[in-house]
Amino acid sequence: MLRGLEIRDMLIIDRLELAFQPGLNVLTGETGAGKSILLDALGFVLGWRGRAELVRSGAAQGEVVAWFDLPPGHAARGVLQEAGLPEGDELILRRVNTSDGRKTAWVNDRRASGDVLRALSEVLVELHGQHDDRGLLNPRAHRQMLDLFAGVDAAAVRSAWGRLGAARKRLAEAEAALAAVRDEEDFLRHAVQELDRLDPQAGEEAVLDSRRRSMQAAERIRDDVARAHAALGLDGAEALMGDALRWMEGAADRAEGALEGAIAALNRAFIELGEAQQGVETCLEALDFDPRELEDLEERLFAIRALARKHSVLPDDLAGFAATLRDRLAALDGGERRIGELRAEVGAAEAAYASEATALSQLRHAAAARLDAAMAAELAPLKMERAVFTTQVTGAEPGPDGQDAVAFVVATNPGAPAGPLNRIASGGELSRFLLALKVSLSREGQGVTMIFDEIDRGVGGATADAVGRRLRALAQGAQVLVVTHSPQVAALGQHHWRVEKRVEQGTTFSTVVPLGVEERVDEIARMISGDVITDAARDAARALLDTPAPA
Numbered sequence: 001m002l003r004g005l006e007i008r009d010m011l012i013i014d015r016l017e018l019a020f021q022p023g024l025n026v027l028t029g030e031t032g033a034g035k036s037i038l039l040d041a042l043g044f045v046l047g048w049r050g051r052a053e054l055v056r057s058g059a060a061q062g063e064v065v066a067w068f069d070l071p072p073g074h075a076a077r078g079v080l081q082e083a084g085l086p087e088g089d090e091l092i093l094r095r096v097n098t099s100d101g102r103k104t105a106w107v108n109d110r111r112a113s114g115d116v117l118r119a120l121s122e123v124l125v126e127l128h129g130q131h132d133d134r135g136l137l138n139p140r141a142h143r144q145m146l147d148l149f150a151g152v153d154a155a156a157v158r159s160a161w162g163r164l165g166a167a168r169k170r171l172a173e174a175e176a177a178l179a180a181v182r183d184e185e186d187f188l189r190h191a192v193q194e195l196d197r198l199d200p201q202a203g204e205e206a207v208l209d210s211r212r213r214s215m216q217a218a219e220r221i222r223d224d225v226a227r228a229h230a231a232l233g234l235d236g237a238e239a240l241m242g243d244a245l246r247w248m249e250g251a252a253d254r255a256e257g258a259l260e261g262a263i264a265a266l267n268r269a270f271i272e273l274g275e276a277q278q279g280v281e282t283c284l285e286a287l288d289f290d291p292r293e294l295e296d297l298e299e300r301l302f303a304i305r306a307l308a309r310k311h312s313v314l315p316d317d318l319a320g321f322a323a324t325l326r327d328r329l330a331a332l333d334g335g336e337r338r339i340g341e342l343r344a345e346v347g348a349a350e351a352a353y354a355s356e357a358t359a360l361s362q363l364r365h366a367a368a369a370r371l372d373a374a375m376a377a378e379l380a381p382l383k384m385e386r387a388v389f390t391t392q393v394t395g396a397e398p399g400p401d402g403q404d405a406v407a408f409v410v411a412t413n414p415g416a417p418a419g420p421l422n423r424i425a426s427g428g429e430l431s432r433f434l435l436a437l438k439v440s441l442s443r444e445g446q447g448v449t450m451i452f453d454e455i456d457r458g459v460g461g462a463t464a465d466a467v468g469r470r471l472r473a474l475a476q477g478a479q480v481l482v483v484t485h486s487p488q489v490a491a492l493g494q495h496h497w498r499v500e501k502r503v504e505q506g507t508t509f510s511t512v513v514p515l516g517v518e519e520r521v522d523e524i525a526r527m528i529s530g531d532v533i534t535d536a537a538r539d540a541a542r543a544l545l546d547t548p549a550p551a
Helices: 035-045 077-081 114-124 139-150 155-183 185-198 205-234 237-255 260-287 290-313 315-379 427-441 461-474 488-489 517-529 536-544
Strands: 002-011 014-017 023-028 062-068 090-098 103-107 111-113 125-129 386-400 402-411 449-453 479-483 495-504 507-514
Touching: 002 023, 002 114, 002 461, 014 035, 014 507, 023 035, 023 488, 023 517, 035 062, 035 090, 035 479, 090 139, 090 427, 111 114, 111 386, 125 427, 139 237, 139 315, 139 386, 139 402, 139 427, 155 185, 155 315, 155 495, 185 290, 185 315, 205 237, 205 290, 205 315, 237 260, 290 488, 315 386, 315 402, 315 427, 315 488, 386 427, 427 461, 461 479, 461 488, 488 536, 517 536
Parallel strands: 023 479, 023 495, 125 449, 449 479
Antiparallel strands: 002 014, 002 062, 062 090, 090 103, 103 111, 386 402, 495 507
């Protein structure tokens, strides 16, 4: 519920503070007094798009503050939570507009965007008027309104639609993947066959390359090592050293010990020579290989490298690449079976959605008949008993909210063609249609402030009285604000404000004055008689207010 509104330096308002009450609040005043300015200011703080120039001439900035009561469970609490804003039993909105056009907003003393303000406004305030395209005249909202009237929840349909969408997505992805694989089936089969035949292993290319280098090096040095082995053997150093040793041992007895050192050294040399020979022999064994082995090794190494270049991968990645191709080939071979399974899933999801959507359609058709009956009952007291209101529920493209399109259409006279509310009804008729529709759709506990901007335009007498009584009934347990020029409507208000203009030092200002009992009599008398308030007008006003004359 809107508890208060404070306006500073906006249009022709310098400073104004209003405290609203539950029930039916009426605002009256002469044409041009500034009643629409109040709605402009409220729309500004709620983030609605309106006038571009709002700051009062000569002021640096304009400011509007609105505060609301938020009972537990109010929908605005969810908006605050989603936006990460503090919540409590009171909601304070503040928005500033500088003279250069910059706008800044706060929600509960925290900076907020215009989008957040508009999201809050959707659950805080409803504006109804002849030129309102945000409320009952908006055909895109008619289905939601009918659902609210019916008390139905489309959650089951939305859930079924979500499951259907997910199943269709999985099928489409599988079909696309299968089509892509089919386009490269010949390549896959040839490539997998080629890779399987070679069977490259991770790290194999490095091992083969190292072995090849060793073999190539062995080829170059083996002849030298073999010659070294011959030079150290029986045909070389070993024979010569053996001859020298025999000759020295034969002469040792006659040398009187002079050859003992040389003989000992030569014996040691034989030991070293033996170790050298063993090392050379070991090396020769290591260098010994079959030339055909080198040819085979090089052939495999070059095949691995060629296949890696062909597929633009590293040699070590060939094994993983082969596994990937096998998986794609397996997907191709098992694709038709998987596609069949997914098509069955889509069929089941479509059947489930159709069942939920059909049940929702039946509820909507039944609710449409009840709403039409409720509208007929409301239109009769509003002197529109010949008008026909119809809730059309027609088939539409299936979607998350079902397979129905809903439109409110009217025919103002029997036999006249039916059409949308805002195209068929005249100004006064439209006002009464909107009021009857709002009364029919209204549900207790919404926690929304309803504002009616001159919805009684074009009606008077008993019809205006019927409009007022319906507005008062609508305000039971709720809050309704009405801008009106009708004395019958104003008289039924539970709280009454008069909007008036004053001129100070050549500057026009607008203000709002709360009215007491006698002040209400004079204001309603002015609405009846015009500028000159007569005693007869006052008597008529008291009759409307059911207020006795003062003694």
